[in-house]
Amino acid sequence: MLYREAGDFKKTYAEDNQTFPIKFDRWRYYAVLLVAFLVVPFMVNDYWLNAVLLPFLIYAIAAIGLNILVGYCGQVSLGTGGFMAVGAYAVYKLMTSFPEVSLFIHVILAGAITAVVGVLFGLPSLRIKGFYLAVATLAAQFFLVWLFNKVPWFYNYSASGQINAPDRTLFGQLISGPSADAWAKYMFCLVFTVVVAIVARNLTRGAQGRQWMAIRDMDIAAEIIGVDPLKAKLTAFAVSSFFIGISGALFFSIYLGAVEVGEVFGITKSFLVLFMIIIGGLGSIFGSFAGAAFLVLMPVFLKNVLVGGLGWPTDLAAHLEFMIVGALIVTFLILEPHGLAQLWRVAKEKLRLWPFPH
């Protein structure tokens, strides 16, 4: 009944090539956008914003970025935290050096700076593969965090070594700093998330995405049929770092407001984002959203049930959360290596035939 392609005739190439070829899917997508842009901003309050919505939107950007590198191009990276830190510190330096320029432009520039750093650390990927590369990206993680800790220029010589986001406005509305309205922060992040998702979706189904996937599936074979591994790998690193940089910039300037690099952008952040794309589904944009939503919502849910409902101490809940995340990772890898995205695909297939499966 749902998801029927029958009766949906494509008359032009443009119609045939659209992102959501099935009519129902397309309307669902518009409905989600409509709710996100027109309903949620009027209902959002500070608790929901800080506990669920902002982390979800920002982690979704990071997960899309990492998914391009790991899921589409097959280059495993454990340096996400470090690259997010680059984005955060870049936007901080830009915000304090050029206060008259809009934060919107700063965030994009911060992404571009991160892309350059990402390409730099992506260079060894031409020689190093698999695990070796995963460990090599740890060099980026630890080196970058150390750099932002030790060089006072990056945190403007502040005594605490922290960076604090100054108040900035966009169209006359305060969007960063502690006194900004919830809906303004939400809208700012939402715009970025939606644009990033659309760009990523179209990149990955075009020629560039196919080159990445060819490299992922077998790099030597890809090279023989004419994919330039240098170009493909470095563009993957650049695009991925660009998105991760944007997410780092938003994480600092909109979400947290104050950041101490070792705590916020440590190795655990790298693993968290990696888990998001494993649970969500490698090589899927929807999977990035699903994984981000899952890992953002689960701790909130557990905390409410265990601490709020059963009255357990918070540290027990935190230990249990570790166990559940670990067990889930393993379960997903065993039962459904393609993650939540695959479950969604299977559900869609079933819905197309429902209620007459034969």
Add this chain to the structure above:
Amino acid sequence: MSDTFIYAIEVFINGLMAGVLYALVALGFVLIYKASGIFNYAQGVMALFAAMTLVGIMEGQVPFSHLINATFGTSIHHFGWHVPAVLAIIFTMGVMILLAWAVNHFIMRHLVNQEPIILFMATIGLAYFMEGFGDLMWGADIKKLDIGLPQGLNTWIDDTTYQAFGYGFFIDNLDIVAAIVAALLVTVLVIFSQYTKQGRAMRAVADDHQAALSVGVSLNFIWVMVWSVAGFVALVAGIMWGAKSGVQFSLSLIALKALPVLMLGGFTSIPGAIVGGLIIGVGEKLFEFFVGPMLGGATENWFAYVLALIFLVFRPQGLFGEKIIERV
């Protein structure tokens, strides 16, 4: 002889000692990787878990006491007895064997024939699970591990070097013990894998799973055994690190330090793990000594990774690794 040179020698020797400890962790990785092709990220957490279990058994802690207290409103924490170190180590080994069986039975058996990277991620999941499990079982506080190993300044070396150079070297007794234990451990492992029936079976599995199966080697048994041996290595590493810096969460991060050691030495080579460990240990201490002050210190955080990264660009298979041959 100039002062700097003498200090550098002291730093060098301390680096060697630290390297031995890295090599201990790296050994566990190599064992599992050779036998099953699994890159076991959880090795560091296994060391932490082993050390926690050892302390818990020695002090007679009630496992899951926090959980029990929170659920039933009781307030139990200790059985009130103390177990001698040797007995506790044997018990802990039993727990590690049980763990090896569980890992094989519930995780690895279901992931046969998967890509290496999937297996790697599964062990990351395992690491997270065990971290939470260990904390839930024994509590997350920092514990002191004392099984009677000698600690503190070695006065004999201090005296001798003072007479020779006019400056006494500071070398910890514990580091010396660790070096001796590591040497013993490697000897035992080499003898085990070269001269015993099980060791030979293990090498056969490492060489070719299917061929080993076809001549009647039980893969399940070998894998449980390999994970148990890795658990044993983790226990030794856990004891050494735990005695040095207390049993706490940061212990699991030494696994991350072992990764560049492995890359430098090559994933498949036991001597590589040791040489790599020594190079990293000495390298990071000397770098911190000579270059660190210019850069603002704490270079130990990243030096190992950057060294390994640069090294790999020139020799992608590491020092002693098998040459990587790629075919389409």
